Amino acid sequence: MKALCDLLRIRAPASSQGEKMLFQHVHFRPGQLVHTVGQGFDSFFIVNSGFLKTVWIDESGSEQVLGFPMKGDVLGLDGIHERRYQCEAVALSHCDLILLPFNRLIALGRV
Numbered sequence: 001m002k003a004l005c006d007l008l009r010i011r012a013p014a015s016s017q018g019e020k021m022l023f024q025h026v027h028f029r030p031g032q033l034v035h036t037v038g039q040g041f042d043s044f045f046i047v048n049s050g051f052l053k054t055v056w057i058d059e060s061g062s063e064q065v066l067g068f069p070m071k072g073d074v075l076g077l078d079g080i081h082e083r084r085y086q087c088e089a090v091a092l093s094h095c096d097l098i099l100l101p102f103n104r105l106i107a108l109g110r111v
Contacts, residue, residue, distance in 0.1 A: 024099045028091035034075060036088050041079025043101050047071050050095030055088045068092070 025048065028034060034045060037057055047069050054066040054075070066087055069075055075097070078086040 026097050026099050028095040028097065030091055030093055032091045034089035034091065034095075034097065035079075035085045037085060039085050041076065041083045041085055041102065043076060043099050044105070045075040045089075046098040046100060047073045047075070048096040048098050050097075051092045052095060053090050053092055055090065056086070057088060 026045075028050070034052065049071060052069045052075070054069060056064045056066055058064070069089070075089050076085065080102075
């Protein structure tokens with residue numbers, strides 16, 4: 001957790017209890033959607049294990065692959081400005097993602 005907080009340039013909680021409250025692991029099976037276009041933004045996801053695909057879908061339903069996130073990559077940054085995710089993220093394998101609620105992250109940055 002200290003490495004993650006260093007990366008984000010925020011102070012790490014003093015106890016390991018803070019880590020349990022801030023970081024929750026969520027699991028996805030192959031083909032499962034992490035988030036969809038237009039879904040309300042509330043969290044970032046850090047890939048702990050597995051492989052995903054991010055896709056932008058145009059008005060006619062055509063897909064354009066944006067990337068293949070893997071361990072250490074962050075998902076959901078596209079949702080900050082509009083407060084809605086702008087792309088779709090789908091698991092390509094069994095994935096373990098670390099959920100970072102945006103509001104908690106902002107509060108931690110104010111400490």
